[in-house]
Amino acid sequence: MKLIVAIFIAILCHCKVNGQSYKAAFKSDICNCIEEESLKRHLTENAYKTCFRETLPKYATQIDAEIVEEDINQKFYKGQLARKELIISLNYELIYSCDTYYNYLDRERTSKKLIARENAKESELERYNQMVALSPNAMAYYMRAQLQFYLGNIKEAEVDVNKSLEVNPNKDNVKSTRHELLLLAWIYEEQERYSEAIVLYDKIYLGDLDTEVARLRALADKKSGGTEPNMLIINKNTKSSERRIPDDKKRSRSSSRQIKDKAKTKEVKAKTKKKDTSSLRKLLKIGN
Structure with a gap:
């Protein structure tokens, strides 16, 4: 036994x-x-x-x-x-x-930076200075920050990109500030401030298919001494303002929702299956 x-x-x-x-x-x-x-x-x-x-x-x-x-x-x-x-x-x-x-x-990332740096011209800086002076908005600061970065002026680039985020009316929307945050993370990496860059990548990360940010985060993590993958933190700072509803109305709404939900369940499952299979085929390029 x-x-x-x-x-x-x-x-x-x-x-x-x-x-x-x-x-x-x-x-x-x-x-x-x-x-x-x-x-x-x-x-x-x-x-x-x-x-x-x-x-x-x-x-x-x-x-x-x-x-x-x-x-x-x-x-x-x-x-x-x-x-x-x-x-x-x-x-x-x-x-x-x-x-x-x-x-x-x-x-490949370093090559991209060096090619952009080779094409960046100091003479263009005056034009961006004028742009910021005439219209000091988020886009103007971001464009100058990008040029400063490619010129190798890292500290100046950091000041400008932070100013861009500060004046951006949609600064709390990660999707609207994605380019600025990606640039800021790169600036941090240039200064070997990897932990700060990783925090930004976690904030920017949009989900499973956001392989660009997942790779950038892993690169920064490995440079900072990371030896194995860790979970990416998905930013969920979306605020929802819910109205207070009386309990009896909540119950009636809940029951009607349950009926509708049951009716939609099969349809949603079917669509999800098709979507996931289609996504896999696109990733693998099956059938091409």
Whole structure:
């Protein structure tokens, strides 16, 4: 009896280890693929997607094995979600474990900065000074901040971008100030103020498909000494002003809402399935 129990426990442990370790193996294989690609040609943005598509079939069975679902349609749907989450999360998680991938992204960002710096002209600064003097609004300060940054005037750029945020009438709207906050985060990184940059990236982050910010955050985190991915904090500072409603009206509204919700549930589920499958196909470029 004890032997049977011991065997059963061993099997459970083995399954648990396999379930937890396949993602690490997945990362390793994608990294190897990227390294091979880097030896053959200059890496491009599509290198990650290409290597993901090539590596996925090897782990498809393990991905589906972790999904406990009797309904075939639901199992397929959850399998699609799992693949979608993988392709999104590995986009930035690989930065911590794959030096080739990290170096490629960091080099591309540095190259972008140096090219912009090469094209930036000191003579244009006077024009932006006049623009700020004539119309000291958020856009004028932001454009001058951007030029100052590319000219290498980091402190002046920081002053201007903060002024841009200060006078922006929509400064509490993260989407409206996204460009300013991205620039400010970059300014912080230039000064090796990585923890401050990470706070801004967490604030800017819009959700799973915001891979640009997820990557930038991971790059800054690794430079600050981070060794493994941590969860991105989604900013939820949206304020809602709810009117106080009497309890009897609340109950009547609640019951009517329940009826409407039930009617919409099937439609929403169907649309969600189509949307997630479509998103995965776009990410993988299946069928092209």
